[in-house]
């Protein structure tokens with residue numbers, strides 16, 4: 001692992017909830033978004049993960065589309 005790769009890991013990992021936590025809390029996050037609340041302010045670590053993780057962001061988009 002190069003130094004720059006390790007630095008990127010630390011920077012992205014600081015607020016990133018990870019897949020397990022994102023999956024566990026995603027329905028709450030979607031509820032906030034649908035209710036018009038500031039979901040990103042409430043769950044910044046999930047917002048960060050959704051930006052970083054394609055599979056999770058696809059699940060999120062699907063949930064959001066199904067809920068609307």
Ligand SMILES: [Zn+2]
Nearest residue numbers: 018019053056
């Ligand atoms: Zn993920």
